Amino acid sequence: MSFHTPPLILIADDDKVTRMGLRQAMEQEGYQVVEAIDGASCIAIFSRLRPDIVLLDAIMPTMDGFACCARIQQLQSTTPTPVLIITGLEDQDSVDQAFAAGAVDYITKPVHWAVLRQRVRRLIQQVRLYQQLEQANFELQRLATVDSLTQVANRRRFDEYLDNEWQRMMREQLPLSLILCDIDCFKSYNDTYGHQAGDDCLRQVAQAIQRAAKRAIDLPARYGGEEFAVILPNTEQAGAIQVAHDIRVGIKRLEIAHVNSKVTAIVTVSLGVVTTIPNQDNSPEKLIMAADKALYQAKAEGRDRDRICTID
Structure with missing residues (x-):
């Protein structure tokens, strides 16, 4: 996954008011935002753009957020994209279902905007660190297999x-x-x-x-x-x-x-x-x-x- 500059956030929620609120909060942090109105469009946009983070509503028609999250995991490349599920359900089963589907974190509705911003910021930092580590490992592998003088294989x-x-x-x-x-x-x-x-x-x-x-x-x-x-x-x-x-x-x-x-x-x-x-x-x-x-x-x-x- 290539890291976008500024980071690209995919918001998937069937409620227009919620999407607008999420977009505003993310854009205030300086992030790029793209929206999806349901699970199917979320999958399509994810496949095309490979965002840095996905904010995913748990309850959506046709394909709910849990099924959508599980599908995103199947599409993941070597560098995983974090999915944060936003849910109005606070019971233990829903939380367990979110993590079982592959979400790295969740936040409950009504959204506490300061908490959301902090969690997204932390996830962005984790993605950056993961990518830097992946690049460093790639470079180490390259150095281990390339002749330093001629730059062909050793x-x-x-x-x-x-x-x-x-x-x-x-x-x-x-x-x-x-x-x-x-x-x-x-x-x-x-x-x-x-x-x-x-x-x-x-x-x-x-x-x-x-x-x-x-x-x-x-x-x-x-x-x-x-x-x-x-x-x-x-x-x-x-x-x-x-x-x-x-x-x-x-x-x-x-x-x-x-x-x-x-x-x-x-x-x-x-x-x-x-x-x-x-x-x-x-x-x-x-x-x-x-x-x-x-x-x-x-x-x-x-x-x-x-x-x-x-x-x-």
Whole structure:
């Protein structure tokens, strides 16, 4: 849920006078307000606008506030929207029913406006804190799975994604391809230009690999040092070879000077490509070994090329 600025309050009440009073109280606090006249319109508006808080009358025709609240819970995203039920019923059963339906709080009629304002203010603060926590957790997760230098996936994310996609492709009996990519003569590049230039070279190569791996399900990763990998789910050998070609050509087009390269005067890469339909007799480790074997072959044959290998 994206937090609106200022916060958006959805008021659902079949009584026009009550809605007007609630609107006035909320607008005096600086909130945006949208109104619904019954449960059905409340659900429709909630689905469309995803307000920050819902103020919901308990007793409405056709769909009462309890049923409406329960339906809102079913529509909730990862960040829940608080529902405050306004009820003229003060018996314990009604209070229990409100909380059972998913309400986080309730207030009784006639509305005590100071109490309502305070409770809404508290709920707004809770929503903000929840969102900040969610964003912080997302950022921590991103940092845990992204290589800080190149901003592509790190080795941890590579291992996790390869295992997941291996299992998924095995279930669906679809091809899984892997490319291992190594910068040619990178040690001499660092020796010639310095480690700061080496870091910049790694960043540019990573960006070129990202551009070549176009689909959302493709995962470019820094495998280690000057070595990168690309996981290509549901990709036949011909498609993987094309991606490897695009990577190699894309990096040459960067024209990063490398006067001490054994290949040419610019930075180049060698690549190993492997494709298989995962099964119980093979494993992600064997896929990596096969790609590494193909990469070794590409380097042995003179670098700046891609080679294909099959799983034994």
